[in-house]
Amino acid sequence: MSPTWLYLSLVVGSTVVSDLLQAREMKDHGELHDFRPNAVARTLSALSRRRYLVLSILFMALSFFAFLKLLAVADLSFAVPATAASYVIETVLARLILKEHIGPRRIAGTLLVAGGVALLAA
Amino acid sequence: MVARTMSAKTPAMVAVVVLSNVLGNFFMGWGVKHQTPSSGWFAPILTLFDPWVATGVALLILWMLSRMALLSWADLTYVLPVTSIGYVLNALLGRFFLDEQISAQRWAGTLLIVAGTTLVSLGSPSSAAKAGP
Numbered sequence: 681m682s683p684t685w686l687y688l689s690l691v692v693g694s695t696v697v698s699d700l701l702q703a704r705e706m707k708d709h710g711e712l713h714d715f716r717p718n719a720v721a722r723t724l725s726a727l728s729r730r731r732y733l734v735l736s737i738l739f740m741a742l743s744f745f746a747f748l749k750l751l752a753v754a755d756l757s758f759a760v761p762a763t764a765a766s767y768v769i770e771t772v773l774a775r776l777i778l779k780e781h782i783g784p785r786r787i788a789g790t791l792l793v794a795g796g797v798a799l800l801a802a
Numbered sequence: 803m804v805a806r807t808m809s810a811k812t813p814a815m816v817a818v819v820v821l822s823n824v825l826g827n828f829f830m831g832w833g834v835k836h837q838t839p840s841s842g843w844f845a846p847i848l849t850l851f852d853p854w855v856a857t858g859v860a861l862l863i864l865w866m867l868s869r870m871a872l873l874s875w876a877d878l879t880y881v882l883p884v885t886s887i888g889y890v891l892n893a894l895l896g897r898f899f900l901d902e903q904i905s906a907q908r909w910a911g912t913l914l915i916v917a918g919t920t921l922v923s924l925g926s927p928s929s930a931a932k933a934g935p
Contacts, residue, residue: 702870703878711875727870740866748834748849756831756896761889761911767882774878781929782879785921789883792918796889799911 684754690746692766694739699770701736703778761800768794812927815872816884822865824891830858831900876927883922889915 681689709730712723727733750759771790774780782790833854849855872881890912896902 699878699882703873703881706870706873709874712871715871737866744862748830748855751831751834755902756827756892756900758908759831760827760892761915764886764889764915767886770882771879778878780877780879783925783929785925786879786883789918789920789922790879792914792921793883793886794918796911796914796916796918799914800889800908 684750687746687750687753688759688762688765691743691750691763692769694743694746695763695766696769696773698736698739698743699766700773700777701732701739703774705730705733705736707778758800761797764793764797767797812872812876815868816923818868819865819872819881819885820888820891822861822868823885824888824895826858826861826865827888827892828858828895828899829854829861831896833858835900877929880922880925880927883918884927885919886915887919 705727709727714720714723747759747763750763754762767790771782771786775782833852833856834849836854837849837852850859869881869885893904893908893912897904
């Protein structure tokens with residue numbers, strides 16, 4: 681496997697895990713309304729005690745360093761869109777694990793994005 | 803009133819998520835491509851001290867926090883395609899500032915992503931709100 685595809689696989693895999701954990705934890709925490717500095721600090725303090733959210737940030741860090749390596753061996757205009765390969769995997773898992781309702785419009789839109797990614801990565 | 807606040811909050815937060823991500827990626831890409839290559843396991847850590855990469859990292863921290871806020875009320879399956887408009891902006895920055903060659907095929911892929919983003923953004927950000935009490 682070439683370095684490009686190795687780093688790309690690492691970015692996609694860790695992004696999927698990170699996004700699913702983060703979406704679950706943030707929904708569980710509830711909608712954020714107050715964006716004043718004190719309220720943001722209180723929210724960050726509360727969020728830092730959620731272990732799955734902390735785990736999601738660790739996976740995000742792994743994705744970040746893999747992405748940094750990917751940028752060193754591939755074009756920005758290839759690297760960024762190619763990582764969107766995670767969309768299809770995440771959409772399926774969001775339906776199965778997070779129980780999100782995915783209507784025809786979202787399915788069509790996500791398929792268009794996935795098609796675009798395939799063209800960019802080919 | 804609540805619906806009006808929600809409708810303004812979502813596009814505003816999407817804009818922050820997209821711009822911080824696009825500019826963060828661009829500054830990181832610029833920094834990585836313009837620094838002296840180093841080897842070893844500590845190389846990625848040293849990379850972070852480059853001013854361009856550090857600026858990119860700061861913007862990506864803003865991206866992470868704003869995206870977490872957006873995910874507190876919007877579905878993951880809404881956030882992913884809607885924020886993918888950033889791919890188009892990244893392609894444009896790569897083309898005009900990093901002198902990257904973008905083939906007709908890559909532009910076609912970019913246009914498909916724009917179409918998908920537009921389609922999803924026309925719907926509600928949360929399936930729970932739609933199906934709620």
